[in-house]
Amino acid sequence: MSQNEHQDITIVLIEDNPDDAELAMRSLNSFQLKNELVWLKDGASALQYLFGELPSENHKKNDKPKLILLDLKLPKVDGIEVLRRIKSDQELKTIPVVVMSSSKEPIDLKTCYELGANSFVTKPINYKEFIEVTKNVSLYWLLVNQTPD
Template sequence: MTESERPILLVEDNPDDVDLTLRAFKRAGITRPVDVARDGVEALDYLHGRGAFASRAQQPLPVVVLLDLKLPRIDGHEVLRHIRSDARTRLLPVVILTSSVEDTDLMRGYGGGANSYVRKPVSYTEFVEAARQLGLYWLVLNHEPPTVLPPGTAG
């Protein structure tokens, strides 16, 4: 897998929001593959190459994780805590992408190590623009640390 093929991981349980995000990325010209985890357990299994995602065990980590907060099984804050507590994923860029307008979620997100916190715009046009800007920043302008280790490698 080349650097430009590393996927975006979208962690979102609402099928309508998944569809909206994928359509917004397409409309914004973001061609990077997007993998979807539908709850917190799936997200962690994906990142660590476990269970249904065992085939990803030696694959590079995604270029960025777009993380909803209100998830079944394990919520987004707990997923973020797990990401930051593991040497393999500690430096992985995580953008909280949520509809929450609670200041406590904002503070917990940044306190837990989120790289960015984006509230989902209400209108489709605004959402497409937000997706375009996210893609431009995280996929083009941002320079990540030199080593983002794939799951299962020593760190």
Template sequence: MNTSTEVEILLVEDNMNDAELTKRALSKNKILNTLIHLKDGASAIDFLFGKGEFEGRDISHKPKVILLDLKMPKVDGLEVLKVIKSDPLTKNIPVVVLTSSKENPDIEKSYELGANSYIVKPVDFDGFMKAVSEVGLYWLLHNQYPIK
């Protein structure tokens, strides 16, 4: 995994089928860009802060957007979101919660912790592809980032 270049999309998803569908939807619309896929919340935290297996990674290369599942092993998405939004180095990275949970407590907690968007994964293939494509288009092509 090449983590030395700029990362545009950080996908944190433990379900390999959903991860592949996400990659496929972004690729189909030519917005795959530089995507790193991590399978659990602990790896996401390590990646963002250059710890563990990502020791020595240049943490100045921040993702333009993080697509974050909630229900994951090791560290769940809400805890990852809390860590991201409570640290000055990462708090401005847009986080889109992309999850199967329609539970109102999950939605409320995600926004309380600083999520920029909350999207329930559509269960049908076409709906899933469309939702991910729209997310990618918005956050990578339409959203404006401050100049560093």
């Protein structure tokens, strides 16, 4: 199946802010793709899910998401540590991770790229811009970019 054909796609959204999560989910659900959107509200549950330790009726340990959207400022385990764990794992490191953060700190940007983030996007404050940025970023990583199986 080619990258552009419609297929079941799992997108993991790791975001503790319900307003930002709602906007991101609204944008992601507007695609004409068969996707499963998994919203995880803290870094600890994100790691448990990604490493197959969190029960989910549709999640199997070997299922890999097609895209991870990651906030940095998370409760329990911060986004930097989540990114570090993802990119140091042999099975998960090829999954594109887009950091979507309100942070404009140069050290956060540098650290994320050093750890292997595929993209770093500062969340727009404006509603329409947030929706558009989320849509554009996700469409690129889901339909244009090619990843190994």
